[in-house]
Amino acid sequence: MRIADGATVRLLRPGDRVDVIAAGVSPSGDGDARVVASGVRVADVPRTPEPSPDGGALVVLSVPRATATALAGAAAGSRLAVILC
Structure with missing residues (x-):
């Protein structure tokens, strides 16, 4: 992952x-963030x-196929x- x-x-x-967090910016300029994967191994x-x-x-993360x-x-x-757990 980059x-x-x-x-x-x-x-x-x-x-x-x-934990991997995805952060984006909505069209209104508000940021949102969500946890995509928790406790995954580097x-x-x-x-x-x-x-x-x-x-x-x-x-490079080791994750199940669905998480990938x-x-x-x-x-x-x-x-x-x-975020380091």
Whole structure:
């Protein structure tokens, strides 16, 4: 998953547990946030030689298939964040 805040991702290590939050902005300008996955395991934190132009970073999560589908759907229309559990 591409997490919006690359600095947060750099704090993660394989084996950590995180909640994944999808945050978007509604047409009225109000923000909304929802938990997409709770207590999921970080499988890997790929290190890239150059920072992403959007400031985000990749994290590989180990989740059940249904959760993976929900995460992919959330990523299509929202910025994703993680909270260390």
